[in-house]
Amino acid sequence: MTSIKPFQIDDLFAIDPVNLDPLTENFNISFYTSYLIDHPNLFYKSIEPNNEISGYMMGKIEGQLSKKELHCHITAVTINQEYRRIGLASKLCLLLETIKEVQNTLFIDLFVKVTNTLGKILYEKLGYGVYRRVIGYYGKEYPTEKIPNDEIDAFDMRKALPMDKDKETVRDNGELFNVFPNEVVF
Amino acid sequence: MISESDQEIIDLVDRGQLTYALSLLNRKLTKFPQKSLYHVLKNKILFKSGKEEESIKQNVAILNQYPSDPMTIDILSNFFQDLDMENESNLAYENIIKRFPANNEKLAKIWFENSIEKYDYKLLNKIFMYLNKESKRDYKMWFILSYYLLIVYGDVDEKSKNLYLTLGLKLISNLEDLNNQEIWVYVQFLRLKEDYEMIEGILSDRELDLELQIIFLETLKLNRSWKKLNEYCDKLLFKENFDDFDTWKLYLLSSKELGVAYGKLKPELPSTRNGLLCAIELDKLFDKSTDSSIETYYDKFNNKLCCYPDLKSYELPSTIIDKIKKANIDSNLITLVNNQKFHKSLDNWDIYSKFKHLPVAEFDSNPLNDLTIESINDLDSVRKVIMLSHLLASDPFNYKLKLYLLQIHSQLNSNDSIIPIYKSLKIKMVQHENLSHTLTFSTFSKDSLSYFIDIFRFYLTSRQEMINSIIDAFNKGVYNKLPSFIKFGSNLKNSISLNFTVYKILQTTFILNDTGYTNYFSNYLLKNKKLIIGEWTDNRDFKTANYARIDTHDTVIKLKLLIYTIIFETKENEVNKLFKFYNKMISHSASFTKFENLIFKLYYNILKIVKVKSNQNEMDSLLNYITKNLKIDKLKQQGLIPENVLSSDMSYNLSNLIELIRIIEFVNKKITSVLRKLNLDQLKSDIKSLELTKLQFDAIDKINFEFPIEFDFEPILTDFKSSIHQSISNLINNI
Numbered sequence: 001m002t003s004i005k006p007f008q009i010d011d012l013f014a015i016d017p018v019n020l021d022p023l024t025e026n027f028n029i030s031f032y033t034s035y036l037i038d039h040p041n042l043f044y045k046s047i048e049p050n051n052e053i054s055g056y057m058m059g060k061i062e063g064q065l066s067k068k069e070l071h072c073h074i075t076a077v078t079i080n081q082e083y084r085r086i087g088l089a090s091k092l093c094l095l096l097e098t099i100k101e102v103q104n105t106l107f108i109d110l111f112v113k114v115t116n117t118l119g120k121i122l123y124e125k126l127g128y129g130v131y132r133r134v135i136g137y138y139g140k141e142y143p144t145e146k147i148p149n150d151e152i153d154a155f156d157m158r159k160a161l162p163m164d165k166d167k168e169t170v171r172d173n174g175e176l177f178n179v180f181p182n183e184v185v186f
Numbered sequence: 187m188i189s190e191s192d193q194e195i196i197d198l199v200d201r202g203q204l205t206y207a208l209s210l211l212n213r214k215l216t217k218f219p220q221k222s223l224y225h226v227l228k229n230k231i232l233f234k235s236g237k238e239e240e241s242i243k244q245n246v247a248i249l250n251q252y253p254s255d256p257m258t259i260d261i262l263s264n265f266f267q268d269l270d271m272e273n274e275s276n277l278a279y280e281n282i283i284k285r286f287p288a289n290n291e292k293l294a295k296i297w298f299e300n301s302i303e304k305y306d307y308k309l310l311n312k313i314f315m316y317l318n319k320e321s322k323r324d325y326k327m328w329f330i331l332s333y334y335l336l337i338v339y340g341d342v343d344e345k346s347k348n349l350y351l352t353l354g355l356k357l358i359s360n361l362e363d364l365n366n367q368e369i370w371v372y373v374q375f376l377r378l379k380e381d382y383e384m385i386e387g388i389l390s391d392r393e394l395d396l397e398l399q400i401i402f403l404e405t406l407k408l409n410r411s412w413k414k415l416n417e418y419c420d421k422l423l424f425k426e427n428f429d430d431f432d433t434w435k436l437y438l439l440s441s442k443e444l445g446v447a448y449g450k451l452k453p454e455l456p457s458t459r460n461g462l463l464c465a466i467e468l469d470k471l472f473d474k475s476t477d478s479s480i481e482t483y484y485d486k487f488n489n490k491l492c493c494y495p496d497l498k499s500y501e502l503p504s505t506i507i508d509k510i511k512k513a514n515i516d517s518n519l520i521t522l523v524n525n526q527k528f529h530k531s532l533d534n535w536d537i538y539s540k541f542k543h544l545p546v547a548e549f550d551s552n553p554l555n556d557l558t559i560e561s562i563n564d565l566d567s568v569r570k571v572i573m574l575s576h577l578l579a580s581d582p583f584n585y586k587l588k589l590y591l592l593q594i595h596s597q598l599n600s601n602d603s604i605i606p607i608y609k610s611l612k613i614k615m616v617q618h619e620n621l622s623h624t625l626t627f628s629t630f631s632k633d634s635l636s637y638f639i640d641i642f643r644f645y646l647t648s649r650q651e652m653i654n655s656i657i658d659a660f661n662k663g664v665y666n667k668l669p670s671f672i673k674f675g676s677n678l679k680n681s682i683s684l685n686f687t688v689y690k691i692l693q694t695t696f697i698l699n700d701t702g703y704t705n706y707f708s709n710y711l712l713k714n715k716k717l718i719i720g721e722w723t724d725n726r727d728f729k730t731a732n733y734a735r736i737d738t739h740d741t742v743i744k745l746k747l748l749i750y751t752i753i754f755e756t757k758e759n760e761v762n763k764l765f766k767f768y769n770k771m772i773s774h775s776a777s778f779t780k781f782e783n784l785i786f787k788l789y790y791n792i793l794k795i796v797k798v799k800s801n802q803n804e805m806d807s808l809l810n811y812i813t814k815n816l817k818i819d820k821l822k823q824q825g826l827i828p829e830n831v832l833s834s835d836m837s838y839n840l841s842n843l844i845e846l847i848r849i850i851e852f853v854n855k856k857i858t859s860v861l862r863k864l865n866l867d868q869l870k871s872d873i874k875s876l877e878l879t880k881l882q883f884d885a886i887d888k889i890n891f892e893f894p895i896e897f898d899f900e901p902i903l904t905d906f907k908s909s910i911h912q913s914i915s916n917l918i919n920n921i
Contacts, residue, residue, distance in 0.1 A: 001463040001496060003432040006396050008670040009655075010677070012616045016730040019617065020585035022549045026614040029648045033655035036667045041395050049499060081551055082491045086459055091429060098426055100393070118547060 002088060004095060007043040007056055009033060015045075015053050017080045023116075024078045035060060035075070041099055042072065046079075046088055055079035057092040059108075061101055063186040068168060071158075071186075072102040074110035093126055097161065106164040111154040111184075113138060120155060128157040130174035137181050146178040156184055188257050195227060196261075204231050222253035226261045233265070242269065249274060254282050256296055263300065270716065276309065283316050291320050302653050305676040307332065307340040323361070324663060327368060330357045331665055334374050335672065351378055366395050370666040373401055382408045390414070397666045403436055416440035429456075434464040438471055448472045462486060463496060477503035484509070489518045491553055494527040502528060515540055523553045526560075534561045535894045542580070551584035559590060559733065561894065567597045568832065568889055568906070575902045585611055589731040592624040596736045599837045599882060600909035601629040602916070605637055618644055619683045620727040623738045625690070627834050629913045630841065630920065635694045639703070641687050648678055680717040682724050682740055689743045692750050696848040697841060697920055708754035711747065715760070718747050719767050739838075741775050742782060746845075749789050752797055753849065753857070761797045768793070781825040781839050785846060788812055795860055796853050809863065816864060818872035831881045840917050843873070847921060870921045879914045883907060 009032060019026055035043045035058050042059035058076040063069030074096070079088050096102050111134065112119045120130075136143030137154035156179075160170045171177075188196075195214070198207035208231050215224050225248055233241035245265055253259060259278045266275035279297040283290050294316045301309050314329035333354035337347045355375045358364075364372060369388060376385045382405045389402040399422075406415035419437035422428040434455075441451055451468060455461040465479040480497060484506050487493045510525040517525075519541045526534055534557035546552050555577055562573045574591045581587060588607050595603050605628050613621055618641045628634050652675035659668050678684070688707065695703050711718060722744070728735060745768065752764045772786050791808040794800055800808065814820065826843065828835035847869065850861050886907065891899060 001431040001460060003430050004396070004428070005400065006666075008667065009674045010670045012674070013620055013677075013725045013727070016617065016620055016727050017585075020611060020613075020730070022583045022612065026612075026617055028615050028651065030651040030655055033651070033658070033671065036671075037655065037659050037662055037664050040397075040664055040667055044396060048495060052495075082495060084491070084550075086487070086490050086492055094427070098428070115548075 001049060002046045002054060002083075002091070004092075005045055005047055006040070007036065007045045007058075009036060011045060011053060011056075014051075015056070017082070018053060018055060018078055021078060021081065025076065032058075039101075041101060042096065044092075044095070046083075046092060048083070053080070054083040055088055055092060057096060059096055059102070061105060063105075065106070068106060068164075069186055070105045071169070072096060072105050072108045073186075074108060077110075089122060090126055093123075103161065104163065105161060107158045107160045107169040109156060109158045111137060111156055114148075114150045114153045114155055120157070123157050123159075126159065128159040129170055129172070130155045131158040131170060132156045132174050132177040132179050132184075134181055134184055135178050137184075143180060146180070148178065192223065192257075196257075199227055199230050199234070202234065204234055207231060222248055222251065223255055223258045223261070226253075226258050226265065230261065230265060241265075242271075246274065249278060249281070252281050252285055253278075254286060256293060259293070260296065260300065263297075268713070276312075280312075280316075287319070290316055299653070299657055302656050303649070303675070303679065305339075305672060305679070307336045308342075311336055324661075326357065326361065327371065327663065327665065328660055330354050331371055331668065333357075334371060334378075335669065337378060338669065339673065339676075351375060355379065365663075366392075366398060367663050367665045370397055370401075373398070377401070386411060386414075400432075403433065407436060407439070410443070412440045412443040416444055429458065429460050431460050431463065434460060435467055438464065438468050442471055448474065457486070459483075459487060459492065459496070466500060476500060477505065481505055488521045488524055491520055491523070493520075493524045497528075519544060520553055523556055526557050530560075531557075532561050532563065534558060538895065546581075549583050551586065552581040555581050555584055555587055559586060563733075565893075566889065567594050568886060569891065569893065570594045571598065571600065571906055572891075572899050572902045573893060575905075576897055576899065586731040589621075589624065590733045593732075593734040593736055595909075596624065596627040597734065597834050598832055598910070599834055599913055600906055601627050601834075601837055601913040602631075602909040603906075604628040605634055609637075615644055616648070616678075618687075619678065619681060619725050622683050622687060623726050623736060626686070626736055626738050627838065628690075629916050630694050630697045631916050632698065632700070635691065635698065635700065635703075638687055638690045638694065642691060645678070645684050645687065649675075652678065677723040677725055680720060680722055682722045682738075682743075683726060685718070685722055685747060686738070686743055689747050693746070693841070693845050696852065697844050697917070699848065699920065708750075711751040711754055715751055715755075715764070718744070718751055719764070741771070741777070745771055745775075745786060745789075749793065749849070752793055753853065755797070758799075765793060765798050779825060779835070781821075781835075782842070784815060784821070784824045785842050788815060788846060789849075792850065792853065792861065796858055805860075809861075812861070813864060816866075816869055818869060818876075827876070827878070827881070831878075831885050836878060836882070837913055837917065840873070840878070840914075844917055844921050873921060874918055878918070879911050882910050882914075 009029075012029070012032065018024060039060045042061070043057065045056040046054045048054050055078055056076070057074070059072050059074050061070070061072055063071050074093070077089050077092050096108065102108065108128075109131065110123065110128070112123060114133070133148065134154045134156055135146050135148065136152050139149075139152035155175070158170050160167045164170075191210070192214075195207050195210050198210070208228070211224055211228055211231070214221070215228070218224065226245060229241040229245045229248070232244070245262060249262060253262065259282060263275045263278035266272075266278065279293060283293055283297075294313055298310070298313045298317070301313060311329070311332040314325065314332045317325040318329040333350040336342055337350050337354075342350070358368070358372045358375065361368065369392070372388065373385050376382075376388075385401065385405045386409050389398060389405065392398070394402055403415065403418065406418065415436060419433050419440060422430070422433050423437055438451060448468065452465065455465050455468065462479070462483040466476050466483065469476040469479050480500055480503055484493065484497065487496065510529055513521065513525050515522070515536060519537075522537050526537065538554060538558055541554050544554075558573075558577055562570055565573060571591065571594050574587055574594065578584065578587045578591065588611050592604060592607050595601070595607070604625060608621075608625055608628075622641060652671065656668065656671050656675060659671055688710065691703060692707055695701065695707070748764060748768050748771070752761055752768065755761050755764060769790070772790065778786065791812050795805055795808050821843065826839050828839070847866055850864060850866065854862050891903070893899065
């Protein structure tokens with residue numbers, strides 16, 4: 001019985017069951033507030049009875065239209081383990097596509113760890129495809145060579161939006177395009 | 187712009203290098219005798235050198251000369267602020283703003299930015315009133331929003347609330363072409379006025395963001411505008427695919443009110459989770475039996491973990507109870523987990539045995555342990571630790587097991603195990619605010635001290651981050667996030683978790699005799715006295731995986747911080763004020779243990795001798811009391827060693843005692859030698875001879891280590907004993 005509500009900063013006091021997940025990143029406070037200030041409509045939560053937060057979406061708009069890079073980036077979409085495998089993450093992702101600010105961009109993108117097969121499948125079902133492989137994205141040191149390493153590499157996955165009529169911002173066989181982390185900064 | 191040489195003097199004064207700062211300042215004053223900045227800096231040096239009255243008198247005189255340089259105003263305002271002279275602190279800005287309206291905007295903005303952390307809504311309102319004179323739309327909105335903040339968070343009476351409501355509404359209704367953020371503010375005032383007709387009018391035919399959409403739905407329901415509500419829900423649910431449970435419920439309600447029949451509505455509900463749960467709500471709405479809908483949901487979702495939380499508030503039909511009873515061990519694991527939860531079964535070991543080797547996705551917790559956690563509730567704490575550690579070995583990312591383990595270690599003396607488990611949860615940033623209370627019983631070591639310092643750094647950073655975020659949100663006109671920003675910042679400013687962290691640092695530095703941080707934290711306490719004795723906010727998470735609530739000793743922490751503040755305070759009148767507060771607190775606290783009671787009486791006597799003026803007879807009698815009670819036999823009589831030697835009261839009492847000894851030693855060294863007569867060496871030697879570890883090991887050896895499942899528990903038991911040994915050693919070796 002999920003309802004969608006805007007995220008507020010004091011929700012940080014109530015998201016331990018979501019953020020204690022080992023793969024969910026915890027950021028400093030100004031990181032969250034910057035999303036709430038600059039992209040208030042792209043930061044929302046799913047709640048269950050008793051206002052229990054079951055998950056949330058953090059997104060932002062970045063890139064320039066002139067460079068055909070204007071897009072919505074999903075920074076975090078995460079779900080409390082008790083509410084997984086019922087399509088809640090998909091629901092939060094699909095909701096993003098209905099927001100006007102997002103519809104005015106060319107594509108949505110996100111990063112997923114190469115070894116996160118379940119995550120990759122989920123996004124593929126939603127229409128995302130691998131655009132490129134980011135070498136050493138999750139590594140502690142900056143990579144010097146484009147040698148793939150499943151443990152620290154990420155797939156940059158994209159879904160073209162109706163604004164990109166000719167599907168110029170996506171491609172097939174994206175797994176074969178290796179880039180350094182600095183090449184995915186907008 | 188401030189010159190480099192002026193900045194150097196300011197930095198020197200802040201760092202306490204007063205002599206050098208004064209010599210540079212005197213040179214400046216010879217050249218520029220009229221420059222008020224140098225005079226306020228000189229007064230700051232005077233103040234820091236102990237000439238308080240003189241410095242205050244001179245700064246009041248400067249205040250009356252209306253200095254207009256922003257840096258002088260800032261230093262002057264902060265000077266009065268630190269002395270709790272709120273009025274003078276504000277007048278530093280207000281005088282100039284009134285006198286020189288041309289400077290209004292720049293100065294009022296600085297005043298605003300410097301005042302945010304006070305979370306004083308009346309002051310914000312006053313500052314925005316001055317800014318509003320600039321006739322800029324943003325400032326008008328700030329001024330309007332401040333009326334809302336005053337009504338909602340300010341400490342104001344009903345009459346004032348009504349006045350602010352009228353003023354706020356009047357101001358905003360004069361604005362045209364409101365954007366969604368401004369509309370949000372307008373609507374907040376109308377909600378306070380309960381003018382839902384007006385809200386409906388304003389929000390109709392607008393493109394709404396999620397915030398306003400929710401308000402609009404709620405408003406239509408309150409106005410019983412069923413047709414409009416129905417149409418709006420229809421648009422959201424069926425045209426925009428906004429699959430939202432609350433919206434579904436409003437759709438069903440409005441449909442019923444419009445006379446739509448149950449039979450027509452039921453087929454409209456999709457067979458999604460929300461749809462099936464709405465079917466149950468639909469039954470309730472039409473006073474029909476929910477059995478069939480609950481069963482339909484159960485049949486589809488019994489193999490999902492959401493099944494239990496989704497259905498637990500409904501009464502399960504007998505058909506499902508039968509299904510649960512009949513379900514055999516060959517069912518799907520998640521189904522069995524849900525069934526056992528519905529059944530509230532404590533015996534889950536057959537299921538555990540069958541499924542313990544079933545792999546789960548990497549980084550996922552094993553749902554099986556939702557059941558084992560329930561099944562170990564009857565065990566004693568030592569066996570719980572062993573069981574939980576065993577289960578965790580094969581389920582290393584299960585935060586529920588880890589939190590439970592932290593709670594159980596907190597009931598025992600295995601304090602040494604606490605921080606490693608906490609760290610393994612990768613707790614960061616604001617999570618410390620929510621969960622650091624699980625470190626209440628953590629051990630006293632260099633590592634733990636450095637960990638608490640790291641936690642404290644989060645508070646230092648977040649304090650500034652919130653100020654910057656609030657300024658940014660005002661500047662960008664994100665009004666619908668500002669009330670929660672302000673509430674959050676204010677809640678974080680003086681929270682129990684922050685004060686707990688400060689206390690843990692002080693207690694650890696004293697127990698370890700590590701003086702590296704004493705100076706910083708004594709200054710911190712003196713600067714934050716008002717906060718220490720004020721109300722603390724509580725943002726701690728006692729809901730998540732709370733199987734055995736930790737006794738966090740909140741009152742004790744407050745009293746201890748008060749004791750440290752009194753010890754560090756040098757001003758007699760301040761000491762007297764704080765001591766009065768201490769007395770009031772101990773006389774109103776009925777929940778102390780016998781041992782805590784003794785400790786706080788001893789502190790009372792120590793403080794009275796050392797910090798509060800007493801006559802010789804009284805001093806003798808106070809010292810006699812300490813001498814008589816600070817003996818091992820007396821301390822044992824008062825419960826130093828708890829009846830259950832395995833209880834965490836053991837290390838808790840011991841740490842309190844060692845901390846007391848250290849404070850006496852600190853006082854002897856730094857304040858007065860009057861307590862030197864106490865024979866602390868004898869006491870220390872007696873504590874060392876207590877053989878507390880042996881007492882505990884003997885108690886552990888008497889435990890019958892039977893477990894509901896078979897496994898090799900010896901290695902875990904060895905680690906557990908070693909943790910007890912280390913925790914007690916960490917204390918004993920430091921005396």
